[in-house]
Amino acid sequence: MSILVLAEHHDGALAGATAHVVAAAQQIGGDIDVLVAGEGVSAIAEAAARLGGVSKVRVADHAAYAHLLAEPTAALIAELAGDYSHVLATASTTGKNVLPRVAALKDVAQISEIIAVESADTFKRPIYAGNAIATVQSEDALKVITVRATGFDAVGESGSASIEAVDFVADNTQSTFVKEALAQSDRPELGAAKVVISGGRGMGSGDNFTLLEGIADKLGAAIGASRAAVDAGFVPNDMQVGQTGKIVAPDLYIAVGISGAIQHLAGMKDSKVIVAINKDEEAPIFQVADYGLVADLFEAVPELEQQL
């Protein structure tokens, strides 16, 4: 068996999630190759070559793969897929965009967001917003899989894989990149942070999110939000934690003014310790919280910040 892992990268750096996907590949077993596609990605390829357990890094460095648009990237992976039994990517917006297109090009199913590997053809994945865990078995010759990064511990940087170039260039006349508007943040990435503090509708306004910043600074935490807070325009949507936003599993998750709807819990209930601060003692968030404080957040949050 041999496995191809699509490297995730942003702003010229290899994303941490890739090391988690390589860990999932190790559990499947077999030779692991990492594909680095993009434009000007040699530093990323070198970082990928250091990942533990990787045999080879294949680099497709060409303008066609800039921004990893789905059409050329899927064509590239489909071209290479013949050498592999499994193709894996992280269940990020990039992986979710590209891999199903690869699967259909190869006429096989895709298995989305696995959280555990049972064997080379059997995997566990959450369904119904994480309210059930399905074990699925694939009979397809090629297994195309996205991996939920929080389900696997990252591999270390102990490797020294060889790097080789891929010559195939996909031609794409159908889609072009226009622009990107990325949210600026000095805080840790939401999906990788050890501590996450999130605000919900109870925050009352976007300005009040500054209340969370003091705690986030002291704990080195990322700041998240519920859908209600995003829809109310308090914060941008890339801060959303939940079934339709990001899935996080930090050591500590602090939910402030969040009721705990099913869709929000889907994004955070695998956190190690959950703290809820809410003035409604009936709020469903208290059913999953390890520590619940029934209090007005506008009093409790500044007090908490002071005590840290």
Place this chain on the structure above:
Amino acid sequence: MKILVAVKRVLDYNVKIRVKPDHSDVDLTNVKMAMNPFCEIAVEEAVRLKEKGVASEVIVATVGPKAAQEQLRTALALGADRAVHVETDERVESLGAAKALAKIVEEEQPGLVILGKQAIDTDNNQTGQMLAALTGLPQGTFASEVVVENDTAKVTREVDGGLQTVSLTLPAIVTTDLRLNEPRYAKLPDIMKAKKKPMDVKTPADLGIEVASKVTLVKVEPPAERQGGVKVGSVDELVDKLKNEAKVL
């Protein structure tokens, strides 16, 4: 141009699910079903494009059991013009649904196809991308804004770091994210009128395709229960517990 919209019948998003005691699947007997929320957003976007004069006709399609016609009627009441039902009692996964939809795309030649980004039952997030691959069309997934100009669609996508805009040549496939629009409610007179709108019923065999999946569901289990937590009386107590009991600070 024509717009094709795909909708799916799923468990209502407010329902707390139960896993069957034999762990074969989720128990769907006597539970409220509804149109997948992302599909509602897809229907709304298509209807708005028709209201703006961009689209001439909105066709809604689904793949699934006879009961799914209820969701097609809902889409018709919301403003779709006619419906196509690919009727099957098999468990249809994304690839099978995409193959059926690809046949409908071939038949109807729509200028734009809109789907939801994911169904809240399987949480797959695959069908739109697969349909794009099978039809050879470009894709604009997780769309929060769609602007159609001449023969291109400018699609703003919700990506992990923020927003990305791509330009696609039409025909194209778009999948909706939550913030694309606020779906309207069906009005009673429209629900009555929807009953008279045309509904074309076909089978996968009529389309010359197989919808069966090569992925089998081995078992379904409830997720690990979290240990019941405690309520603390003050911030002092909370910090103390986090430091000394949970040891996360």
